[in-house]
Amino acid sequence: MNARLFASALVTTSLAVASLAVAPAGASVPPKITHVVILIQENRSFDNVFNGFPGADTVTTGRGHDGRSIALRPVSFVYKADLEHTHRAALMEYDDGKMDGWDLEHVDSAKKGPDADTLAYGYLPHNEVRLYWDLAQRYALADRRFQPVFGPSFAAHQFLIAGQSAHVVDNPDEGSSSQFFWGCDSPADARALVNNVPGRGIFPCFTYSTLADQLDSHNVTWRYYAPRGDQLGAIWSAFDAIRAIRYGPDWHTNIVTPETTVLNDIAKNRLAQVSWVVPNAMNSDHAYPPPEPSRAVAVATNKGPQWVGSIINAIGRSKYWPNTAIFVVWDDWGGWYDHVAPPRVDGDGLGFRVPMIVISPYAKQGYVSHVQHEFGSILHFTEERFALGNLGVSDVRADDLSDCFDFTKPAQTFVALHTGIDAAYFERDPAHDDPPDND
Numbered sequence: 001m002n003a004r005l006f007a008s009a010l011v012t013t014s015l016a017v018a019s020l021a022v023a024p025a026g027a028s029v030p031p032k033i034t035h036v037v038i039l040i041q042e043n044r045s046f047d048n049v050f051n052g053f054p055g056a057d058t059v060t061t062g063r064g065h066d067g068r069s070i071a072l073r074p075v076s077f078v079y080k081a082d083l084e085h086t087h088r089a090a091l092m093e094y095d096d097g098k099m100d101g102w103d104l105e106h107v108d109s110a111k112k113g114p115d116a117d118t119l120a121y122g123y124l125p126h127n128e129v130r131l132y133w134d135l136a137q138r139y140a141l142a143d144r145r146f147q148p149v150f151g152p153s154f155a156a157h158q159f160l161i162a163g164q165s166a167h168v169v170d171n172p173d174e175g176s177s178s179q180f181f182w183g184c185d186s187p188a189d190a191r192a193l194v195n196n197v198p199g200r201g202i203f204p205c206f207t208y209s210t211l212a213d214q215l216d217s218h219n220v221t222w223r224y225y226a227p228r229g230d231q232l233g234a235i236w237s238a239f240d241a242i243r244a245i246r247y248g249p250d251w252h253t254n255i256v257t258p259e260t261t262v263l264n265d266i267a268k269n270r271l272a273q274v275s276w277v278v279p280n281a282m283n284s285d286h287a288y289p290p291p292e293p294s295r296a297v298a299v300a301t302n303k304g305p306q307w308v309g310s311i312i313n314a315i316g317r318s319k320y321w322p323n324t325a326i327f328v329v330w331d332d333w334g335g336w337y338d339h340v341a342p343p344r345v346d347g348d349g350l351g352f353r354v355p356m357i358v359i360s361p362y363a364k365q366g367y368v369s370h371v372q373h374e375f376g377s378i379l380h381f382t383e384e385r386f387a388l389g390n391l392g393v394s395d396v397r398a399d400d401l402s403d404c405f406d407f408t409k410p411a412q413t414f415v416a417l418h419t420g421i422d423a424a425y426f427e428r429d430p431a432h433d434d435p436p437d438n439d
Contacts, residue, residue: 029385029400030407032362034323036382037315038160038276039308042153042286043085043334044124046143046353047072049132049285051123055368056143059339062121063100070103072337075122077302081107082287083120083335087170087193090150090333090351093120097341105335121337131305131417132357135312135328137366138415140358140404145373146342146350147332148394154182154192154204156331157238159375160276161224162210163393167348168192172204183240184247195348204241211379212245212254214388215274225259226278237278263423266314274382283307283426287334309419310426312359316414325405326359327378343372345397350374358404361411371403 051058051072061069083089084106093101102120126133148159154172155165172182175190184205191200215222226237237255239245245255254272256262262277264270285304308328315324333352342350356373376398383390384400 029381029402029405031385032323032407032411033325033360033385034273035271035320035325036274036378036385037271037311037324037326038274038378039311039326039328040157040160040276040278041304041308041328041330042279042284043332043336044285044330044354045333045336045338046145046340046355047338048123048334048336049129049330049355050136050141050143052126053133053136053141053143053368056141057340057370058143062102062337062339063098064103064118065095065100066103067100070118070121072121072123073118074125075119076125077128077285077304078288079122080288081116081119083107085152085332085335087149087151087195089335093335093337094150094341094352099339099341102335102337120335123336128302129305131309131419132328132355134417135309135357135359136368139360139363139365140367140369142356142358142369142371142373142404143353144340144370145329145354145356145377147352147354148375149195149349150351151193151332153331154241156375157278158206158241159394160329160331160378161212161238162206162208162242163376163379163391163395164208165348166202166206166208167195167197168201168204169195169348170201173200181240183238184243185240205243205246206241207243209391210239210242210245211274211382211388211391212239212242212250214383214391215386216250218386218388220274220386220388221272222274223254223256223262223265223272224276224278225256225262226276227257227259227280238276260426262311263314263427266311266318266320269319271315271318271320273386277311279304279307285330303421306419306421307426309417310421310423313416313419314423316416321414322361322411324360325363325381328355328357328359329375329378330354330356345374358401360405361414362405362407362409363412364404364406365412367404369404371399373401374398377401 095101103117105120107116149155149169151169152171158165170193172190172192175187177187192204193201283303338353340353376394379395380398380400
């Protein structure tokens with residue numbers, strides 16, 4: 001689909017989402033919540049992670065571009081293939097709302113076979129995502145949470161800290177450098193594609209305000225935990241793309257590496273009031289990436305759920321549990337099939353449906369939210385709780401996630417997750433230079 005057709009599609013509302021539930025009139029978040037933790041995972045659609053989850057909207061077959069019905073099938077975390085999840089691929093799959101272009105996906109694979117053209121119609125085997133299902137059954141699961149744009153991780157992570165991406169819809173390129181940076185540390189000729197603007201785009205170093213600016217101005221503490229490795233800012237922290245933070249004091253105090261430091265901070269009662277946590281490659285849900293010159297072998301594991309579970313267990317066993325809201329999110333769809341056409345809210349998106357689990361002693365138990373949510377909803381929740389005002393972008397249009405909570409009931413007692421891998425394993429695990437996502 002060309003840019004003109006896509007722009008036209010953006011002003012229409014998909015019939016498939018016309019029946020979305022409407023969020024209740026926003027009741028402000030009470031002071032019972034003193035800590036917000038955002039656990040970020042990578043590159044999975046809702047149909048891929050929660051296929052068949054009771055009460056959630058999932059399907060067993062998808063549509064191909066030629067009208068055929070394609071059965072969804074289990075594909076392991078460690079299956080040796082990755083899917084294209086660029087802006088171009090997203091538009092191809094979306095196909096003006098028909099949601100039928102996944103069989104045209106490019107498979108970057110060490111295991112190409114006769115079924116490669118339908119690989120995108122895969123879902124994670126239930127035994128591999130048991131921890132996520134356990135969390136969803138105990139707390140609240142959102143099946144109408146959409147990524148912010150039709151594109152991969154870079155823009156999504158910007159929306160998680162700023163509610164916008166300056167209309168960037170694809171990951172930055174490498175410019176003339178053989179090193180891989182996303183942000184202000186990028187080579188001078190690196191560019192990131194801007195929606196519906198010809199050419200390679202803009203330099204990925206931004207001057208817009210972020211939630212961190214609001215937090216600083218209201219003396220609310222925050223930390224961003226992410227792997228950086230030897231290449232500073234490669235690929236996360238997302239704040240590497242925010243000029244005022246990359247070259248300001250927050251970079252040295254609030255941007256924390258390795259990301260496993262969060263476990264120690266919880267144990268030592270040093271958890272900030274707002275925290276973002278990004279995994280490294282070994283603990284990411286990203287599909288098996290192709291080998292790169294910077295690494296001897298490609299990396300793919302099934303430890304992502306255990307990584308998330310270890311952090312939740314650490315919080316649940318700490319003094320923080322009674323007053324914490326945890327949001328487990330996946331940044332983009334990763335090329336995996338999803339059948340729900342996203343609603344059109346502006347010229348950039350929304351993009352495809354991705355999961356979110358809301359965990360808190362006040363989260364509704366066993367609740368599946370059919371209310372439309374986006375990353376701006378998490379910002380809205382946080383702004384409301386700490387009386388921060390707003391950034392004037394997606395946080396304004398988004399709901400505040402109030403349907404996922406019931407603050408009138410007593411706090412739930414925490415029940416530990418059976419992770420099979422404890423927090424000590426991740427704390428002993430040596431820091432990895434590889435970021436969680438290479439595309």
